[in-house]
Amino acid sequence: MRLPGDFNPGSTGGYSRDDAGGAQQLLQQGIALLADFQARLAAQATDGVLVILQAMDAAGKDGTIRHVMSGVNPQGVAVHGFKVPSAEELAHDYLWRYAAAVPARGQIAIFNRSYYEEVLVVRVHPELLANQRLPGRRAAEDGQNHLGVWERRFREINNFERYLSDNGVHVVKLFLNLSKDAQRKRFLSRIEEPEKNWKFTGADVRERGYWDAYQSAFSHVLSNTSTKWAPWYVIPADSKWFTRIVAAGVIANALLDIDPSYPTVEQEAHASLKAARHQLEAEDSMGKRSSKTAARKAHLRGS
Ligand code: AMP
Numbered sequence: 001m002r003l004p005g006d007f008n009p010g011s012t013g014g015y016s017r018d019d020a021g022g023a024q025q026l027l028q029q030g031i032a033l034l035a036d037f038q039a040r041l042a043a044q045a046t047d048g049v050l051v052i053l054q055a056m057d058a059a060g061k062d063g064t065i066r067h068v069m070s071g072v073n074p075q076g077v078a079v080h081g082f083k084v085p086s087a088e089e090l091a092h093d094y095l096w097r098y099a100a101a102v103p104a105r106g107q108i109a110i111f112n113r114s115y116y117e118e119v120l121v122v123r124v125h126p127e128l129l130a131n132q133r134l135p136g137r138r139a140a141e142d143g144q145n146h147l148g149v150w151e152r153r154f155r156e157i158n159n160f161e162r163y164l165s166d167n168g169v170h171v172v173k174l175f176l177n178l179s180k181d182a183q184r185k186r187f188l189s190r191i192e193e194p195e196k197n198w199k200f201t202g203a204d205v206r207e208r209g210y211w212d213a214y215q216s217a218f219s220h221v222l223s224n225t226s227t228k229w230a231p232w233y234v235i236p237a238d239s240k241w242f243t244r245i246v247a248a249g250v251i252a253n254a255l256l257d258i259d260p261s262y263p264t265v266e267q268e269a270h271a272s273l274k275a276a277r278h279q280l281e282a283e284d285s286m287g288k289r290s291s292k293t294a295a296r297k298a299h300l301r302g303s
């Protein structure tokens with residue numbers, strides 16, 4: 001797979017902006033479906049869902065999370081954003097901080113950036129790899145040109161995701177595919193609109209200078225880590241309204257595949273519920289009887 005040629009960031013799947021009303025309805029349907037299935041997922045509590053979002057800056061990761069998750073119960077969802085690793089995180093193996101945030105059974109976790117940064121930003125800026133203090137012996141075994149490191153990481157990531165999926169964590173990977181020109185326009189609006197200024201730094205433009213290197217790194221990621229158990233979904237990102245519909249659809253589809261259901265109350269549990277009811281009702285009538293007795297006694301005393 002090669003970017004940018006193989007996928008069209010501007011695609012809207014045949015829908016046009018005029019369909020925006022219909023698109024809004026489609027998004028609402030997706031959101032409602034997600035809310036329903038998330039409640040079942042939580043009740044069944046056997047499977048977790050890990051949603052991974054990767055993209056170039058300004059592709060709309062935050063907005064997608066905000067919209068797509070707007071209907072679900074906050075108790076069942078956690079969003080984790082991953083930034084430049086701290087000293088403590090750098091002191092550990094590279095999957096450590098991500099493994100700690102894998103969702104529990106019944107939960108959905110969203111990774112806003114993920115361990116894929118370890119083969120994206122770290123690949124584009126190899127000096128970051130030096131900060132990770134990998135054993136020199138290992139690096140030597142991997143060959144002199146660093147290429148071996150990335151291949152090894154692809155293998156490790158694939159194995160990690162296979163381990164997760166074997167153990168009930170469904171990994172749903174979304175790549176929001178933005179064009180270079182759409183990024184330029186979004187950066188400009190972040191500069192022009194004061195309420196968007198906080199989202200923009202000079203570093204973003206510097207990073208944009210590495211556009212081709214990122215496209216190449218993403219191409220390697222898509223080619224090497226799209227597996228049966230954890231495929232990548234490439235979502236066109238130049239039209240936000242379309243990105244959100246597709247993202248909601250992909251996540252809803254993952255939940256449909258799991259098809260979680262509310263646990264049924266078995267006969268035995270029914271019997272125990274019945275017994276509990278009798279006990280509670282008995283307490284109530286005893287309470288009434290004893291208050292009646294107390295009233296009669298008071299009456300006899302002539303008060
Ligand atoms: P943002 O998501 O815009 O708040 O930016 C987070 C920044 O953290 C981005 O510039 C990422 O490239 C950077 N980042 C995330 N994960 C890593 C990582 N593992 N190593 C180095 N930089 C990272």
Ligand code: MG
Pocket residue numbers: 057058199204
């Ligand atoms: Mg940013």
